[in-house]
Structure formats: C-alpha cells, structure tokens
Amino acid sequence: MTTTQLTELAHRLATINQFKTNEAGQNRLVYSPTWVEAQRQVIKWGLELGFQVNVDDFGTAYLDMPGTTEPEAVIATGSHIDTVAQGGQYDGLYGVLGGLQAIENLVTEFGRPQKTLRLISFSEEEGSRFPDTFTGSKHYTGQQVDLTMKDPAGIQFDDARQQAVTKLMLAGVHHQLPDLPDTFTELHIEQGPRLIDHGLQIGLVTGIVGQRRYTVTVKGIANHAGTTPMNDRADALQHAVDLIVTLREQARRLNPDLTFTVGEMHISPNTSNVIPGLVTFTVDCRNSDEAVLDQFERLLQQTVTAPGNPQITSSADRWAKSDVTLLDRQLLENNQAIANQLGFKSIQLASGAGHDSQIMAKHTRTTMIFVPSINGISHAPAENTSQEDLLRGVELLAASLHQQAY
C-alpha cells in the first residue's frame, strides 16, 4: 500500500468521525443524524468510485464492483456503520472503509474483478438504540426484526428506519435487497488485548464465542447490623460473595479461556447499618466450546442451589444465550497462508465479542480478520489502532479478495 492510499483511508476515517454530536467519542446510533451523514458519505464515495450502489429497507448499503466474467458470483466484505454511545473511531467503520480501500486498490492495480466484489455497510450491529442487535445483517439474511420496537425516547424502529432510508436515496442509488454473497470477510479491530500483548499484527478468527447470561438471586433476611450476632445472620451479600468466589474458581478450573464476569449487582436495602436481605448479580460467561458452557451451566446451577444456611435461598435464571459460531475453515487457512507470505505476525483466535459475521456465517462462508486494539480498549473514545496495523489489515483483506475474485 502506498502513502497515497494510507492517506486516503485515514482521510475517509477522519471524514466520517467528524460527524459528531455533543457527546464524547463517536455517536452514530442507528438512523440518527450522524448515522445518516456517515452512510450518505459512504454511498457518495461508492458512486464516485464507480460502484453500483443498492440500499435496502433497513439502510444497509451494498457497493458492488461487478465481475467481468462471473458477475453473479459475489465476494463480499464489510462491517457496520453504527457505534455504541460514546464509542470509538474504528469499531465497525474500519471494516467498511478498509473494505472500500481494499477494493479500490484492487481495481486500480488489476482492473475490474472476474467475480463481483461487494462492500457492505450494515445499518446496525451494536444494539445501542433499539433493544435488538445485528438488525442490518439479520435483515440481509432474512431474519425477522421487530419493527415496532422503540428507542428510549419512544421512537419506533420502523418510523426511524423509513425517515433515515429516504435520505440515503441519492441519484444513482437503487432501492433493493441484493442476493446473499458466496463469501463474506469482515475486517475488524480485535477489541481485546491479545494481539497487542503478544506483539502480533493480525488475528484470524476461528469462531465467535457462545455466550450465556444469568441473574443469580440471593434471598436472606435483612436485619440490624449491630444487634444481630455473626452466627445468627442470613446475610444475602455475604452469601452472594461466597457464590461469586466459588463460581469464579469453578470457571477457572473448567477452562482458562472461559470468561466469567459479574458485571452487575444490586443490594437491598443497600444501607450501611442493615444486613442485606436481598442481592442479585449477573454472570456473563463466554467460550468457543458449547460443551464448556453447558458444563459451567450445570456447575452454576449446582453451586447456587447447594444447601447451606436454611434461612438463605438462591437461584439462577438464564436470560440470554447465543451459541458458538464457527467461521469458515478454508477461508481462514487461505488467509493464514497469505498472512504468512506477507510476513505478518498472526494468530488464530476466537472472538469474545459478537459480530455481523455470526449472522452471515449461518448463510454464507464467512471469515474475519482482526487488527490489534491498543491497550485492548474498545467501545470508548480511547479506542485506537496504529496506522501500520490498520494498513496491514487492508493489505491482507485485499490479497484475500484478489485470490477469490480475480
């Protein structure tokens, strides 16, 4: 990649990231004014560079560089244009603009592809405005999305969608949902520290972890902190603390890659001089092996319901579950060979976060390429990746698309 191309990618990223609200970081919640500006800009670049542009009912943009000999065979890349509230500069956007740059490079160097190259800028992935995630890729792959769901301000998804999509219909844009591609490659920041901590440049994603979330409820008896002897308490918080220690240890022994997070906790009455009578806490656990998650779920249920102080009862309720997604092995091996050839230090790893790729993978051969996140930070204004690493990702993606489409 030449300095001109580097400058071009950096310029496009900066252009989109300057569509700002008053909040810190990036705030492109789906169908918001900044989101509309950003998606319009992506579409304009596509039209300028000679892509055929489709926009579907959800506002996902498909930029096609039609193939010369096999135009019906589609090799796709892309990611999402939306961000979380107060998000970073690269999550999603890098996969869109890096993909655009990769295709532009290929066309500049090799002319039109034999198969169609498609850049996808998904409308929504983060679930930050409406209570659903991946609505862009869900719509593309024919999954039902509840159009009546509302954002915190009471605005209905369907109303916000219609208004926003109208603004994307620039001259030359077709309003159409294209067929699914033959392969899909998503370029993304890692959002974790594994690459950066080990001095690696590229992550090749084997799959996306399965994820389960539980709420554990512990009921004891609220009582006076001064007059209730230590051996006569039904302290829900102390019991919850013991459960957390046990569960953490069980998770650690079961599998070192099983993530175990107690992110949320509520204490009642939550007053310094009253023994807590009720405590709830969440458990978020993720692993790339469904069997490990099953085993942990059994341990969790056993531990939480194990008999102890008869005045304390506890239970665990699972309220979210997403299965392990295995990505395409052949595409990964091909990318591994290219990365080796390019001299990029790489690792194969599972993604701990969810991505559009897990939706696409149910319908088409899918792979992901990660680049390092400085300090492992994402979903925050401090989210960052070095320019060199951003370019290595684009270079690998371009070589992969070349291998598939030329």
Place this chain on the structure above:
Amino acid sequence: MTTTQLTELAHRLATINQFKTNEAGQNRLVYSPTWVEAQRQVIKWGLELGFQVNVDDFGTAYLDMPGTTEPEAVIATGSHIDTVAQGGQYDGLYGVLGGLQAIENLVTEFGRPQKTLRLISFSEEEGSRFPDTFTGSKHYTGQQVDLTMKDPAGIQFDDARQQAVTKLMLAGVHHQLPDLPDTFTELHIEQGPRLIDHGLQIGLVTGIVGQRRYTVTVKGIANHAGTTPMNDRADALQHAVDLIVTLREQARRLNPDLTFTVGEMHISPNTSNVIPGLVTFTVDCRNSDEAVLDQFERLLQQTVTAPGNPQITSSADRWAKSDVTLLDRQLLENNQAIANQLGFKSIQLASGAGHDSQIMAKHTRTTMIFVPSINGISHAPAENTSQEDLLRGVELLAASLHQQAY
C-alpha cells in the same frame, strides 16, 4: 404486677400505636403529626396521674413524681417517643410507657417516693428525619445540636421543633429544662436474638458497643466482558469480593463478637457485559472493646492497601466512629441481684445498637434493662415482645427504682 396493670400498659401502648400514618408499622418521625399526638398523650397521662410535667425546647417531656424528703435527688427512667420510618410498636415507646407504669405501680403501692422519680420521654433518638441522632438526650445533657439541619423535604429542624413544642404546652405543663438526674435507667427491647434464642427473660446491659464505619473504594479498569482474557483483567468487583472475604475472616478470627457488616455496595458501570471498573462498599463493625476495633482498623487498612494487581488500587476511608460506652457497674449489679431475687433468667450483655443511655452515661450513672425481641426483629412492623416479657421488664425496673428512691 396485677392483671389491671398489665391491661393498663397494653392499653397505653395500643393508644399511642394507633396514631398512624398511611405507611406500614409505626411512623412517629420527630415533630411529625403522629409524634405530636403521641407526646401530647404521654403528657396528658402524666398530668392525670399527678406528675409535675416539664417540656424543654426540643419537646422532651419530663414527668416528675417529687420526692418527699430528698426532692432534689432525682432517679430517672425513660426512653424515646420517636420511631424509624415503618418501625415497630415497642422500640423507645416501651421504655417510656413501661417507665410510667413502673412509677405508677410504686406510687400506688408505696405512696410518694423520698427522692424524686422522673420519667423522661425523649423527643428523638433514631435520626430518621434529620441527619443527627439522639437530639433529645443531647439537648438534655447540653450537647450542641445543629438547628439549621433540614429533613428530606427541606424543612429546617428549628422550624419543625418550634411548631411541635408549642402543641405540647397543655395547661399545667412547665416549659423548662430540668437539671440532670442522679441516675438514669433505660428499659428497652433488645432488638437482637440473644435473649430469645437462649430462653432468657432479661438482659442487663454492660455497655454499648463502639462502632466504626468505613467506605472501601476499589478502582480497576472497566473493559469488555467478552474480549478481555481472564488473566488480563483489572476487575474491581472481583477484587472487592476478595477483600470482603478476607476482612470477614479477619474479623471472625479477631473476636467472635466483633460484628462485620457490608451493607452497602455500588458497582460502576453496573452492566452485565462490562467488567466493573469501580466498586465501593461499606464496612460497619462494632464491639464492646475499643482495642478490638483498633486492631480491626489496622487489619482493614493493611488488607485494603496490600499490593496485588498493579492495575487495581483500593483504599478505606472511615466516616463514622462512636466509642464504646461503659454503663454503671454498681447499678447493673444491683439490678442483677433483683433479677435473681425475682427469679428472672438473665444475662449481662453489651448492646449492639445505640441508645439514649450512651449520651446520658457521659453525665450521670446509667444502666439499661433489655427484654427479648421475638425473632430478634426490630425497626420493622414485625417487631414484637411477649406480654409476659414486657411485664417482667417493668417489674424489674419498678424494683430498681424502689431500691433507689424509697
């Protein structure tokens, strides 16, 4: 005690407890309409029974049965008329009406005392309306109280006080702050389970535990629950949990009577899929030995600031401290002898809760008598004590006052 007297005490307790708000349980927050009704009723009974009644600037009522030969020597008993929000039927009120009953019994049986017998109905002890506690006994003993403090509705203490006190000035009531008594005996429910659990009828209070409250602050790094490996986390909640387990064990080893309560905890950002970056929790510890509290404070500071994960820092801040109060040994021994004589099963114990007696004890010889709390419950509508136990307390109190004043 005769059945008539039993009925009289029960009737008076019921009369006061029927001054109700719409909330559950008893709600006699200081200077509120129910509080005014209750204190007026106590004063009326005093006047009817021939007591000399004084009311001070804070609304504390002093019902004096003047001594015949040594009227300037004053033997006092009493407690407070106010309750916590949604409180119980006996906390405070039992000491006021039980004291009234005891003096009435003595006068009926033995005529006027040689020394003056004084029943005190303190205006406020619970600290449930304004941000200070024991304001009744503090005012009586000459301690400064901030008259400008406000309740949650923004009403100033001094305004509420003036309006309420005006309503207590019934015909025959003197507006005056009497001198401090020679002794003070407070009859009270235990508010804990020690008497009831051991089949005991009377608790003789050796002292009131010292109490210290801390806030422990743990700062880690908030991060993605899915993409951050277990060995690369600075999880403030997991560190807080480990601190709680260690501190609880240190408290247990130090002294089995040292109470250790984590009543309040705050987690940030408190979202199931984010590793907590900041956790605070309170520690409330109490013991009747100041040295034990000092030792625990040293352990707490050592434990909280012990080096560990360099990405996590924690600190402990003490924001409340009340010293151990030793009550009068001779009064206790005298009451012990009387209890033995009456055949009451008793124990000497420290009070885990604060009481007006800890304020009075700084200025006058003070003792307390506890009666059992069913299930150890207090500060709640379920607060209860058997009629027999209520009467045993009054009988012991009457005998003690007789010994001192006749």
